[in-house]
Amino acid sequence: MASAQRGKPRSLDCTACGACCFNDDPRYIELWSVDRERLGPSLELVGVERDSQWFLRMTDGHCSALAVGATVGPDGVTAMTFHCTVYESRPDACRAFEQGSRGCEQARAIDVPRARLAQRTEPR
Numbered sequence: 001m002a003s004a005q006r007g008k009p010r011s012l013d014c015t016a017c018g019a020c021c022f023n024d025d026p027r028y029i030e031l032w033s034v035d036r037e038r039l040g041p042s043l044e045l046v047g048v049e050r051d052s053q054w055f056l057r058m059t060d061g062h063c064s065a066l067a068v069g070a071t072v073g074p075d076g077v078t079a080m081t082f083h084c085t086v087y088e089s090r091p092d093a094c095r096a097f098e099q100g101s102r103g104c105e106q107a108r109a110i111d112v113p114r115a116r117l118a119q120r121t122e123p124r
């Protein structure tokens with residue numbers, strides 16, 4: 001999840017999107033030594049070691065550092081919210097990911113978060 005970039009469309013709101021933090025690949029984002037040092041104590045919570053390499057831990061199809069919530073607006077419409085709980089110490093890959101970039105467009109095109117969450121809330 002990128003921070004807001006100057007000159008990008010105002011309609012893009014990472015806290016209402018979160019798409020780039022969703023992925024089914026357990027090796028979606030590798031944590032380099034600089035990332036692990038920056039994460040500090042959070043590494044054990046949001047990282048996982050596989051075959052001597054570290055990655056962000058993916059849980060329920062998204063990064064375990066992503067907090068997914070919901071807010072109900074004055075119009076009664078529920079909106080999903082997405083927050084990175086390690087934003088200040090997020091890994092380099094997340095820092096380099098630009099809002100409005102091609103990768104951002106691709107992630108939003110898939111729209112995994114809403115698709116997943118809609119499935120979870122479907123009546124059974």
Ligand code: SF4
Pocket residue numbers: 001002012013014015017018019020021097098099100103104105107108
């Ligand atoms: S896909 Fe783009 S708009 Fe959505 S959270 Fe990531 S950077 Fe932000």
Ligand code: SF4
Pocket residue numbers: 001002020021029056063064065066067083084085086087090091094
């Ligand atoms: S560390 Fe933060 S920005 Fe990076 S994938 Fe996880 S929730 Fe998203």
